[in-house]
Amino acid sequence: MLASRVAARSARVAAPRLSIAATRGYAEQSKPAAGQSANTKPPVQVFGLDGTYASALYTAAAKSNSLDTVSRALENMSNTFKKDTRLQSILTAPTLSIDDKKQIVAEIQKSINVQDKSNTVQNFLGTLAENNRLGVLEGVCEKFATLMGAARGEVEMTITSAAPLEQKVVRQLEQAVSKSQYVGQGKKLKVVPKVNPEIRGGLIVEIGDRTIDLSVSAKMARMNKLLQDTL
Incomplete structure (x- = not known):
């Protein structure tokens, strides 16, 4: 199971604090540029920190024309969380070193089993790791599914x-x-x-x-x- 592989490769796992500026930074990065198609905007509003990240990811995926690919990847992630109940506790445990976060992101990427040519998911996971917010990933999967449902x-x-x-x-x-x-x-x-x-x-x-x-x-x-x- 994914949690076992992550735990085996990372002896110290947790979720340090996130700076608000870092969260805003990713959201700002993903906003459509002036003159860009408005369909990159999330179709509905979702709330909470996981909702903020899900909305930013939606915009980034729309800009790179990879919404369907990212949707499949997050759906697979969501199924992994459901099957592997230890994973969330590992992502939210007390201490994550830079090495730990890199290893966790690598293991999660392996479990996705989706070819993402735009690297949108990889970049997003890297952002979560950098901002010390891997713990919101399960919620992001749920909120992203809500956004995709509304778009469809x-x-x-x-x-x-x-x-x-x-x-x-x-x-x-x-x-x-x-x-x-x-x-x-x-x-x-x-x-x-x-x-x-x-x-x-x-x-x-x-x-x-x-x-x-x-x-x-x-x-x-x-x-x-x-x-x-x-x-």
Whole structure:
């Protein structure tokens, strides 16, 4: 697994502090030049430090006409994080030497398995390492997927359940929402199933800025509040 290879090659791993100037520097580097096509601008706004980096990466990839390549690379990275649960803890541990960061970037690049002729991903990973922000990489993968979905005209619907849902149930929900007002004309619904045992049962459906919380945990919280207010 990637985490094992990284750990074996790096005895001291962590995430030192990032200067705000360094973050802005990458974002400024990736902004379209005057007169350049506006389609290099991210289609939607994503928030947080990982969102800032994801937006800058989107712009850099758009400028180098490598959006699809970068998207595949980050999708592979995201799958690596899901399969290798130790990786994130290694990237966010207390101390990373310059050597450690170079080795980690090299190992991550090997795991991508995508030919990036523009070197956009390589340059981006180098920037994260230089700015001591390899720890945001997992979040960047998620936020970049959001940007690509918006660029492709997708509307994302997240379905959170306490246990994995049967595909039949997922398809029924997808069909119902596809015909609703929440999916505009010409848009494609993208369903993202998630599992969170803490909701105890039921579902939480998120689409756009709307959340429908039908979870058991939410019902219990409402019941507890009602009892407290009554007593």
